[in-house]
Amino acid sequence: MDTNRFLRGRRPIAVAILSQGVATVGTLGVVQAHYAVTATDLPLWGKLTLAGILAGATALLLQARLTWAVLLTLLPTAFVLALQLDLPAWVPAAALTLLVLAAGNSLGDRVPLYLSNRETLDKLTALAPSGEPIRVIDLGCGFGAVPRAFAKTNSHPESRFEGVESAILPFIVARLLAVLRRDSRIAIRYGSLWRADLSVYDLVYCFLSPHPMGSLFEKAVDEMKSGALFVSNSFDVPGISPTRTIPIESGRSTGLLIWSMPPEDRDE
Template identity: 45%
Template sequence: MLALLLQVLAGLLAWAVLPVVWRLTGWPLTGLALAGLQGGLAAVTGHLLGLPRWWLPISLLFMPAVVLGQQLDWPAWLPASMFALLLLANWNSLGERVPLYLSSAPAERALQQLLDQLPDDAAFIDLGSGLAGSLARLARANPQRQFHGVESAPLVFLLGWLRSLPLANCRVRYGSLWQVDLAPYALVYCFLSPAPMPRVWDKAQAEMGHGSLLVSNSFAIPGVAPTQRIELHDWRAGALLVWRMP
């Protein structure tokens, strides 16, 4: 929302500044020049206001890309469809501030090692299961266990649900992770973002049983030291943070 607001404010400022620049320099007053100025202003102000570094190229290039896209004379349904797909794939980013992250192969191996320490009937749930690739592979490797996932982004859920269908011990449901009872699960896994982790901890304390494991990929719980930290040595330099519930 901050990035969007900065684009609007930068656009208004660009409309006010560019005619002055044109009078002083004689530069052509084009739509692309206006978009470039707007993007530059949005990027600079976003950086000054503390937006993450990866927002800078997005802020800089967004409006020039819109102008160039209009010049390509695309049919109206194409950008609308692209926006709809992005929205369906990132729906939970709006309310939960949780983007789509995919677990790496080292993370799957570390999860398997944790499962090996639990009873054969120990159930596993992935909060925000995404495309369900890791969930399905773990389910296939552990047919004696039950594997569940929950996902709130519609398009991502559909793809994950289809992937889980051939497996008798794997199911993905559509909905919010906050509506899931964690009591039946011996291992609760999540790869979310820093934003929801304090609330995840409160939910885990209220619902998870004695000795069960809460596992977060990369994102810590503020003020709560993990029982175990498993370095993944993947391209993210990530780690599994494990809390054993008291």
Template identity: 30%
Template sequence: MDIASNNRRESHAPLGTKLINSPVLRAFFAQFAAFALCLLFAIAGKHLLGKAVPFFVLIAFQSITSVGLASLLRVDWWWLVIEFFFPVAVVLALYVQLPPAASLLLFLLLFLVFGTTFRTRVPYYPSQSTLPAAIVELLPDETDIRFLDVGSGFGGLLFDLSNTRPNWQLAGIEISWLPWLFSNLKQRFLRHDNLEFAFGRYESLDFSKFNVVFSYLSPVVMTEIWSKVQNEMVPGTIFLSYEFMVPGVSPAAEILTAENAPMLYVWKI
């Protein structure tokens, strides 16, 4: 099954609009502004108290202030986690003093897994182990299941489905280098003939080749992927989304895969 396609849609939004809407720039501004306020706090504290403000107090001030500013700028919740722990991580890195080679290796590994988050606005979300069984129960055991996992990560879902339903045609697409490379090598080593992985953006695929499209992405992109689903998937096919709903579009079904697990939403096209 060839999942490659030249059906790419480029965004034509003005550069200024892209910069304003960029979560990276908003997160950077929140951290930078918090740092400036932290300096003012340190200077004012020294003049008022007659002694330096304790270092851990400054770190706490930086973390809390950056989270507050980022919240005002309406970034996603996972950016708030980054904002809070970034100052702590910087201090720990300076304190531990890792060898330059180790620091570079750690940076490269993190970049290969999470680097595309800045561009795609989709963080890495691993799904729970109960998800494959729920999908198998939902879909009929037919030979004509052509299943696409949008943002397949390390391929856990697809490998589980491949083991359970070897007659299904399964495909995944992933934009992060390390997860894609791992899943691709694992597929070749285990020789799952009904499974393949592509590297790239889901916008480059033609969804009409699949009768089931699954995504576990981010609330930020659900409107975009739903537009592509409507434009390309044929009537009678199924779109699945784990945890995140399409804004303003009621699903045909909501499946709780396990207690305290995210909901699996089902739309019939």
């Protein structure tokens, strides 16, 4: 069986369960072997170190992101410390659950939560005329700052500013902030960016990671209408030069990479 194929759609819970299961079984086995040879118990620090290494290595073998693997490495120690501090056993489990709700999608899509800063929002919204109807979508919208920024700068009643987000906690926050804005032109929905129909949008924005850019650009080329803009924050498309780049001086000093559809130098 292709393990990664089996896990697709089941992450991050499956990765967490498998990594901690391997850590528990492996550590128990080493502890028993150590006692059989030395007639002494393995020190607590040794058990925790071994469990952490096994958990982290298993997560990496399952192609989890490095940050997630590090967190799973630390989880056995956090659990034991919670017990020693007389904290309820559900505390580390609750912390893990909260992390899954906030960024669990990053394991499958390899897309962490990035937030667009103020300079980025100003330069992004300047790409669209303020008084004309436009339809915009942010793929992986996080807390929904991009749709709200476009709604603030564009006054046309027929415009529509959308965001799609697959991490539960950011989606809930984005949806709540959109409701509080009381602007019917803003729409935030929960789901995969791969299921979004890009053919209806004038501007498609994403701030993702290097991993999905090639496949996402192919989707954009296949679906987006002529003259529409595909805008990536920071991450380029392999083999395809952007039509233009707008530098972003604040934050990580990156830029907005902009392609006008259809791209002129798309590699066949």
